[in-house]
Amino acid sequence: MGPEVLRNVSFHLAPGSFHFLTGPSGAGKTSLLQLLFLAQRPTRGLISIFGQDVATLPRHELPAIRRRIGVVFQDFRLLNHMTTYENVALPLRIRDAKKADYESNVIELLRWVGLGERLNAIPEVLSGGEKQRAAIARAVVGRPALLLADEPTGNVDPDLAQRLLRLFVELNKLGTTILIATHDFTLMEKFGAPRLVLEDGELEILS
Amino acid sequence: MKKKFPNTTVEETAATATHYDTFKQSIGLGNLLAALTQKNGSILPSQTKSGRSLTIVVSTMCYLAVLAIIANILIYKSVETWTSDVAKQVTVQLKPVDGESMDEQIKNARTILDSTPGISSTSILSNEESLRLLEPWLGGGSLLADLPVPRLISVVIDEANPPDFKSLSQRLTTQINGASLDTHRRWQGQILRTASALRLISLGVLALISITTIAIIIFATRAAMASNQEVISVLHLVGAHDNFVAGEVQSRFFMIGLKSGLFGVVFGMLTYITLGLLSTSYLGTETTQSGFHFLYNSSSIGVFGFLGLFTVPISAVIICIISSRIVVLRMLSGVL
Structure with a gap:
């Protein structure tokens, strides 16, 4: 077993709340997010998501929870053999949704994030900012109950960063719980949401 | 203001989870059919070169299986015809x-x-x-x-x-x-024993081909899973069930099995027809010619025999989808 990355980390995200997660590099932000989007299981402790203890939940019950969580990965994790449109539609496709039912919504969302002209481009030809926006669109397309974003504005200019943040705020108003990991203090100041501050694997909550 | 809470919790706010049909999940049929009929293309990247190589290998296996089945049918029908002719007659020899x-x-x-x-x-x-x-x-x-x-x-x-x-x-x-009676029973017994041995050998060859094909598909599925690890990880994280991933992999192996099986039947039949033509014209020695005549002229594989060859593509498809499904589900059960 490796070193303990997170300890004494206790917090509660109320439904429909908006939080930032911040802290220095290596503090454990990504590890905490990985635990929340079920890419890792905790070695000890309790993580309750939607009322279920995900540390002990059987494997076959995880997909149902994952479908209610939207994730924006720091490294985007777009599938290189698929177009931007296909990447964004992926969460709907794996739910057996009919293309006719979601096609116009996906295109509209892509236009909203400024990728209306890049529908058929594959990720390899997208810029960092475009990949970021495609990753955000994929995370929100399924109207998740919880949105987790790891540095979602790290590769975009300040104007676009604020525009993307507004998308998160709009989602939040519709009832989605938002947790955004970021180093961008300007953004955090501007939106004024509570901050979870991780340092040396321990957590403080600043309202 | 600093606050500490006892546990890490995210409360429920949205709709209930989707429930899948248990039966379809257990056999993977729903996901396979969905993957086969989808118009969006496969979620897994196309692997043209490795797919082509695998199709060639499985086609070769199917071709050998078709030849083994043709040999089995010909031996059975020829021996049946010959022994029934012999059984109708006895010979009295007068020295x-x-x-x-x-x-x-x-x-x-x-x-x-x-x-x-x-x-x-x-x-x-x-x-x-x-x-x-x-x-x-x-x-x-x-x-x-x-x-x-x-x-x-x-x-x-x-x-x-x-x-x-x-x-x-x-x-x-x-x-x-100087009189004696030859009932041919001794010869009949010998030829029946020889034919049974040959048929057993051809069945053994079929079993070996099946086992080898299963091993090839297992190996190819593992390779496909390893090369698509990132795709499968993303599929999981956006909420894909194991059955969905298995359906995607199965659909690829379904097509490989189907194509390979049909290639095997076509080339197997071409070989059968070519050898039949050769037996009547080009084969050198009289003994070789009479051997081929014994197989080709006394009987043909017939309509049912020809239809029986289509068990090869059917078996190839079944082997491909079941082997790949088992491997995928086993591999996925080891990841979160």
Whole structure:
């Protein structure tokens, strides 16, 4: 077993709340997010998501929870053999949704994030900012109950960063719980949401 | 203001989870059909080169399986035809005996045969016909004319009510000097044993081909899973069930199995037809030719035999989808 990355980390995200997660590099932000989007299981402790203890939940019950969580990965994790449109539609496709039912919504969302002209481009030809926006669109397309974003504005200019943040705020108003990991203090100041501050694997909550 | 809470919790705010049909999930049929009928293309990246190589390997296996089945059918049908012909007849052989007239021997044999129940007809081979039978071994010419050649009586028996061969043989040998009865049963037994052994060998070859194909598919599935690890990880994280991923992989192997099986049938049939043509014209020695004639001329694989060859693509598809599904589900059960 490796070193303990997170300890004494206790917090509660109320439904429909908006939080930032911040802290220095290596503090454990990504590890905490990985635990929340079920890419890792905790070695000890309790993580309750939607009322279920995900540390002990059987494997076959995880997909149902994952479908209610939207994730924006720091490294985007777009599938290189698929177009931007296909990447964004992926969460709907794996739910057996009919293309006719979601096609116009996906295109509209892509236009909203400024990728209306890049529908058929594959990720390899997208810029960092475009990949970021495609990753955000994929995370929100399924109207998740919880949105987790790891540095979602790290590769975009300040104007676009604020525009993307507004998308998160709009989602939040519709009832989605938002947790955004970021180093961008300007953004955090501007939106004024509570901050979870991780340092040396321990957590403080600043309202 | 600083606050600490006892646990890490995210409360429920949205709709209930989707429930999948348990039966379809258990066999993977729903996901396979969905993956096959989707118009968006596969979620897994196309692997043209490795897919082509795998298709060639599985096609070769299917081709060998088709040849093994054709051989099995031909052996079965040829032996059946030959043994049923042989079983209908017995032969009385009359060797020349010093001081006895051959005509008298034939007459006596005929009397015994005519008085025996269960015999349909008799036919005495003339001296010339008997000599012709010996020509392939002894050659023609004056040598044969000087030899005391046995005479043969071909006896067709009533299959529904066959004679008592033991008693018939006893009567012939005791009442006629130089007479003997050949029921061909010894030859029939030998050829049946040989045919059974050959058929067992062809079934063994089929079993080996199936096992090898399963091993190839397992290996190829593992390779496909390893090369698509990132895709599968993303699929999981956006909420894909194991059955969905298995369906995607299965659909790829379904197409490989189907294509390979059909290639195997087409090339197997072409080989069968080509060898049939060769047997009538180009094969060198008389023995080889007669071997091919035995297989090709006495019987063909027939319509049912031809339809039976389509068990190969069906089996290939079943092997491909079941093997790949088991491997995928086993591999996925080891990840979160």
